[in-house]
Amino acid sequence: MTKLHSIALLVLLLVTTSCKKEKDNFIHVKESCGLEGGNILNVHEATGTLLYKQVVQGTDRYEKGIFIGNSSIEKVKLPLKICNFPFEQFPSLEIGDALEVVFSARIEMLPETVDASHLRMEIHKIKTIHNKN
Numbered sequence: 001m002t003k004l005h006s007i008a009l010l011v012l013l014l015v016t017t018s019c020k021k022e023k024d025n026f027i028h029v030k031e032s033c034g035l036e037g038g039n040i041l042n043v044h045e046a047t048g049t050l051l052y053k054q055v056v057q058g059t060d061r062y063e064k065g066i067f068i069g070n071s072s073i074e075k076v077k078l079p080l081k082i083c084n085f086p087f088e089q090f091p092s093l094e095i096g097d098a099l100e101v102v103f104s105a106r107i108e109m110l111p112e113t114v115d116a117s118h119l120r121m122e123i124h125k126i127k128t129i130h131n132k133n
Contacts, residue, residue: 033083100129
């Protein structure tokens with residue numbers, strides 16, 4: 001019985017080590033933004049449109065950034081500005097580009113009485129689905 005038991009363990013070991021793990025294709029982001037708001041919304045594998053934009057704020061202030069719009073998050077109506085976007089993982093991204101993405105993140109929610117153009121978001125992982133351009 002011990003020889004049969006040893007063979008069974010060897011077969012089990014070979015099967016488990018030969019199985020390949022499915023790659024998730026996500027880019028994992030370790031950098032943090034330090035979101036400190038009292039109302040943080042955690043989202044897991046939401047979808048949206050990543051936009052690299054230059055936004056006009058007021059009459060003479062321009063802000064360049066990476067935003068996610070049209071997200072699948074019901075509680076969020078404003079664009080989400082990514083504060084820790086991994087530019088090095090998207091070297092060909094240019095102003096005006098739009099990509100469909102899946103992402104997991106923390107979002108700093110604001111009270112409804114606050115007049116804001118966007119919400120800040122810290123991503124944990126992101127992957128593209130396909131290019132909209």
